[in-house]
Amino acid sequence: MKKIIILFLLSTFLIAQNPQVYSTLGDAIYNNAEKIEKLKQIEKFSSFEDKINKYIADVNKAKNDGFSIEKGSKDIDKKAYLGELRELAKMNDFFLRSVKNNFEYSMNNEDNLLFSQMVNSGLIDTKKNKSDIINYYLEHSDDINATGIIQEYMDEDQALQKKREDRRELRVTSKELEEAKIKRIRKNDKEKQDALQKSLEAEVIRKKKEIRKNQIKELAD
Numbered sequence: 411m412k413k414i415i416i417l418f419l420l421s422t423f424l425i426a427q428n429p430q431v432y433s434t435l436g437d438a439i440y441n442n443a444e445k446i447e448k449l450k451q452i453e454k455f456s457s458f459e460d461k462i463n464k465y466i467a468d469v470n471k472a473k474n475d476g477f478s479i480e481k482g483s484k485d486i487d488k489k490a491y492l493g494e495l496r497e498l499a500k501m502n503d504f505f506l507r508s509v510k511n512n513f514e515y516s517m518n519n520e521d522n523l524l525f526s527q528m529v530n531s532g533l534i535d536t537k538k539n540k541s542d543i544i545n546y547y548l549e550h551s552d553d554i555n556a557t558g559i560i561q562e563y564m565d566e567d568q569a570l571q572k573k574r575e576d577r578r579e580l581r582v583t584s585k586e587l588e589e590a591k592i593k594r595i596r597k598n599d600k601e602k603q604d605a606l607q608k609s610l611e612a613e614v615i616r617k618k619k620e621i622r623k624n625q626i627k628e629l630a631d
Contacts, residue, residue, distance in 0.1 A: 429476025431488065435495045436476060439502050443469045445532040446505045452527050454512055465501050472498055509533040517546050522553045530558035 428440045447466050449455040455462070472494040475486045513534050516525035528534060529543055536543060536559050547560050556564050 429473060429480055431476050431479050432492055432495055435492075435499060436472075439469060439495060439498045440473055442502055442505075442533065446502070449505065449509070449531065449533075452524075452531075454524055454527075455508070458508075462505075465498070465505075468494070468501075469498060506533055513539070517542065520550065522550055525550075526554055526557065526560070529560060 428437050443466060447462060450459050450462050472491065475491050475494065478486045479488055479491055509528055509531055512524060513528035515521070516528055525546060529536065540563065543560065544563055547554055547556070547563075554560070
Protein backbone atom coordinates (compact mmCIF):
# COMPACT_ATOMS: atom_id res chain seq x y z
CA MET A 411 0.00 0.00 0.00
CA LYS A 412 2.84 2.35 0.89
CA LYS A 413 4.47 1.69 -2.47
CA ILE A 414 1.22 2.55 -4.28
CA ILE A 415 0.94 5.85 -2.38
CA ILE A 416 4.56 6.75 -3.24
CA LEU A 417 3.97 5.98 -6.92
CA PHE A 418 0.80 8.06 -6.90
CA LEU A 419 2.58 11.02 -5.29
CA LEU A 420 5.46 10.68 -7.73
CA SER A 421 3.14 10.64 -10.74
CA THR A 422 1.26 13.63 -9.36
CA PHE A 423 4.54 15.49 -8.91
CA LEU A 424 5.63 14.74 -12.46
CA ILE A 425 2.31 15.88 -13.88
CA ALA A 426 2.56 19.12 -11.88
CA GLN A 427 5.91 20.00 -13.46
CA ASN A 428 3.96 22.11 -15.97
CA PRO A 429 0.72 24.06 -15.64
CA GLN A 430 -2.26 22.12 -16.94
CA VAL A 431 -3.87 25.27 -18.36
CA TYR A 432 -3.44 25.14 -22.17
CA SER A 433 -1.01 22.25 -21.63
CA THR A 434 -1.15 21.21 -25.29
CA LEU A 435 0.63 24.44 -26.15
CA GLY A 436 2.51 24.94 -22.91
CA ASP A 437 4.12 21.51 -22.49
CA ALA A 438 6.16 21.79 -25.70
CA ILE A 439 7.46 25.19 -24.56
CA TYR A 440 8.26 24.22 -20.97
CA ASN A 441 9.80 20.85 -21.86
CA ASN A 442 12.17 22.43 -24.39
CA ALA A 443 13.20 25.40 -22.24
CA GLU A 444 16.13 23.72 -20.48
CA LYS A 445 17.42 22.28 -23.76
CA ILE A 446 17.22 25.68 -25.44
CA GLU A 447 19.06 27.29 -22.52
CA LYS A 448 21.93 24.81 -23.01
CA LEU A 449 22.38 26.04 -26.59
CA LYS A 450 24.33 28.96 -25.10
CA GLN A 451 27.16 26.52 -24.43
CA ILE A 452 27.51 25.82 -28.16
CA GLU A 453 29.77 28.18 -30.08
CA LYS A 454 27.44 28.34 -33.07
CA PHE A 455 24.71 29.77 -30.80
CA SER A 456 26.86 32.16 -28.76
CA SER A 457 25.43 35.17 -30.62
CA PHE A 458 21.96 34.13 -29.39
CA GLU A 459 22.89 34.30 -25.70
CA ASP A 460 20.91 37.46 -24.92
CA LYS A 461 17.91 36.22 -26.88
CA ILE A 462 18.03 32.88 -25.08
CA ASN A 463 18.31 34.52 -21.66
CA LYS A 464 15.28 36.71 -22.36
CA TYR A 465 13.34 33.75 -23.71
CA ILE A 466 14.04 31.64 -20.61
CA ALA A 467 13.01 34.52 -18.36
CA ASP A 468 9.74 34.87 -20.31
CA VAL A 469 9.13 31.11 -20.10
CA ASN A 470 9.62 31.11 -16.33
CA LYS A 471 7.23 34.05 -15.96
CA ALA A 472 4.61 32.33 -18.10
CA LYS A 473 5.00 29.13 -16.11
CA ASN A 474 4.42 30.99 -12.86
CA ASP A 475 1.38 32.66 -14.42
CA GLY A 476 0.02 29.27 -15.43
CA PHE A 477 0.37 27.88 -11.91
CA SER A 478 -1.23 31.02 -10.49
CA ILE A 479 -4.26 30.55 -12.76
CA GLU A 480 -4.53 26.92 -11.59
CA LYS A 481 -4.55 28.10 -7.99
CA GLY A 482 -7.48 30.36 -8.80
CA SER A 483 -5.63 33.69 -8.82
CA LYS A 484 -7.66 36.54 -10.31
CA ASP A 485 -4.51 38.63 -10.90
CA ILE A 486 -3.63 36.68 -14.05
CA ASP A 487 -5.96 36.84 -17.03
CA LYS A 488 -6.36 33.45 -18.68
CA LYS A 489 -6.64 35.01 -22.13
CA ALA A 490 -3.47 37.02 -21.56
CA TYR A 491 -1.69 33.82 -20.50
CA LEU A 492 -2.72 32.18 -23.76
CA GLY A 493 -1.25 35.16 -25.60
CA GLU A 494 2.02 34.67 -23.70
CA LEU A 495 2.15 31.04 -24.74
CA ARG A 496 1.52 31.86 -28.41
CA GLU A 497 4.40 34.33 -28.45
CA LEU A 498 6.67 31.84 -26.70
CA ALA A 499 5.63 29.14 -29.16
CA LYS A 500 6.97 31.33 -32.00
CA MET A 501 10.35 31.63 -30.28
CA ASN A 502 10.37 27.91 -29.47
CA ASP A 503 9.84 27.18 -33.18
CA PHE A 504 12.62 29.66 -34.06
CA PHE A 505 15.15 27.76 -31.95
CA LEU A 506 13.96 24.40 -33.28
CA ARG A 507 14.46 25.64 -36.85
CA SER A 508 17.91 26.97 -35.97
CA VAL A 509 18.94 23.60 -34.54
CA LYS A 510 17.55 21.76 -37.57
CA ASN A 511 19.36 24.11 -39.97
CA ASN A 512 22.63 23.68 -38.09
CA PHE A 513 22.16 19.91 -38.04
CA GLU A 514 21.90 19.94 -41.86
CA TYR A 515 24.77 22.44 -42.12
CA SER A 516 27.00 20.21 -39.98
CA MET A 517 26.53 17.25 -42.34
CA ASN A 518 26.92 19.29 -45.53
CA ASN A 519 30.13 20.88 -44.23
CA GLU A 520 31.44 17.86 -42.29
CA ASP A 521 31.46 19.77 -39.02
CA ASN A 522 31.62 16.74 -36.74
CA LEU A 523 31.56 18.63 -33.45
CA LEU A 524 28.47 20.62 -34.44
CA PHE A 525 26.85 17.40 -35.70
CA SER A 526 27.28 15.74 -32.29
CA GLN A 527 26.03 18.83 -30.50
CA MET A 528 22.89 19.08 -32.62
CA VAL A 529 22.12 15.37 -32.46
CA ASN A 530 22.42 15.40 -28.66
CA SER A 531 20.65 18.73 -28.13
CA GLY A 532 17.30 17.01 -27.70
CA LEU A 533 15.80 19.53 -30.10
CA ILE A 534 15.73 17.54 -33.34
CA ASP A 535 13.53 14.60 -34.25
CA THR A 536 16.17 11.87 -33.98
CA LYS A 537 13.71 9.13 -34.96
CA LYS A 538 12.80 10.94 -38.15
CA ASN A 539 16.48 11.64 -38.89
CA LYS A 540 17.81 8.30 -37.64
CA SER A 541 18.97 7.13 -41.06
CA ASP A 542 20.89 10.38 -41.75
CA ILE A 543 22.42 10.32 -38.27
CA ILE A 544 23.62 6.72 -38.57
CA ASN A 545 24.95 7.09 -42.11
CA TYR A 546 26.85 10.27 -41.29
CA TYR A 547 28.28 8.74 -38.13
CA LEU A 548 29.43 5.60 -39.94
CA GLU A 549 31.17 7.74 -42.57
CA HIS A 550 32.93 9.85 -39.90
CA SER A 551 33.14 7.46 -36.95
CA ASP A 552 36.91 7.93 -36.59
CA ASP A 553 36.34 11.59 -35.74
CA ILE A 554 33.11 11.38 -33.70
CA ASN A 555 32.66 10.07 -30.18
CA ALA A 556 29.61 7.81 -30.01
CA THR A 557 27.87 9.58 -27.14
CA GLY A 558 24.24 10.23 -26.30
CA ILE A 559 21.73 9.26 -28.96
CA ILE A 560 24.44 7.90 -31.27
CA GLN A 561 25.64 5.49 -28.58
CA GLU A 562 22.02 4.48 -27.96
CA TYR A 563 21.63 3.56 -31.63
CA MET A 564 24.90 1.62 -31.52
CA ASP A 565 23.76 -0.25 -28.40
CA GLU A 566 20.36 -0.99 -29.92
CA ASP A 567 21.74 -2.51 -33.08
CA GLN A 568 24.96 -4.51 -32.95
CA ALA A 569 24.84 -4.68 -36.74
CA LEU A 570 25.77 -1.00 -36.75
CA GLN A 571 29.03 -1.86 -35.03
CA LYS A 572 29.83 -4.33 -37.80
CA LYS A 573 28.94 -1.73 -40.44
CA ARG A 574 31.27 0.71 -38.73
CA GLU A 575 34.11 -1.82 -38.74
CA ASP A 576 33.44 -2.78 -42.37
CA ARG A 577 33.48 0.85 -43.47
CA ARG A 578 36.68 1.47 -41.54
CA GLU A 579 38.31 -1.51 -43.30
CA LEU A 580 37.00 -0.23 -46.62
CA ARG A 581 38.51 3.19 -45.95
CA VAL A 582 41.85 1.55 -45.10
CA THR A 583 41.71 -0.57 -48.26
CA SER A 584 40.77 2.44 -50.38
CA LYS A 585 43.62 4.42 -48.87
CA GLU A 586 46.09 1.63 -49.63
CA LEU A 587 44.82 1.39 -53.21
CA GLU A 588 45.13 5.16 -53.63
CA GLU A 589 48.67 5.13 -52.25
CA ALA A 590 49.60 2.26 -54.57
CA LYS A 591 48.15 4.16 -57.51
CA ILE A 592 50.14 7.27 -56.62
CA LYS A 593 53.32 5.18 -56.40
CA ARG A 594 52.64 3.68 -59.85
CA ILE A 595 52.04 7.12 -61.34
CA ARG A 596 55.22 8.49 -59.79
CA LYS A 597 57.17 5.46 -60.98
CA ASN A 598 55.82 5.86 -64.54
CA ASP A 599 56.59 9.58 -64.46
CA LYS A 600 60.15 8.85 -63.33
CA GLU A 601 60.62 6.25 -66.05
CA LYS A 602 59.34 8.70 -68.67
CA GLN A 603 61.59 11.44 -67.29
CA ASP A 604 64.61 9.12 -67.35
CA ALA A 605 63.80 8.06 -70.91
CA LEU A 606 63.44 11.69 -72.00
CA GLN A 607 66.72 12.59 -70.28
CA LYS A 608 68.53 9.75 -72.06
CA SER A 609 66.99 10.78 -75.37
CA LEU A 610 68.15 14.37 -74.90
CA GLU A 611 71.64 13.25 -73.91
CA ALA A 612 71.83 10.98 -76.97
CA GLU A 613 70.68 13.86 -79.18
CA VAL A 614 73.39 16.14 -77.73
CA ILE A 615 76.06 13.48 -78.36
CA ARG A 616 74.80 12.97 -81.92
CA LYS A 617 74.90 16.68 -82.67
CA LYS A 618 78.38 17.01 -81.20
CA LYS A 619 79.59 14.16 -83.40
CA GLU A 620 77.94 15.74 -86.45
CA ILE A 621 79.53 19.12 -85.72
CA ARG A 622 82.93 17.55 -85.23
CA LYS A 623 82.55 15.58 -88.44
CA ASN A 624 81.69 18.75 -90.35
CA GLN A 625 84.66 20.58 -88.81
CA ILE A 626 87.02 17.81 -89.88
CA LYS A 627 85.56 17.87 -93.38
CA GLU A 628 86.00 21.65 -93.63
CA LEU A 629 89.62 21.40 -92.49
CA ALA A 630 90.28 18.71 -95.06
CA ASP A 631 88.89 20.89 -97.85
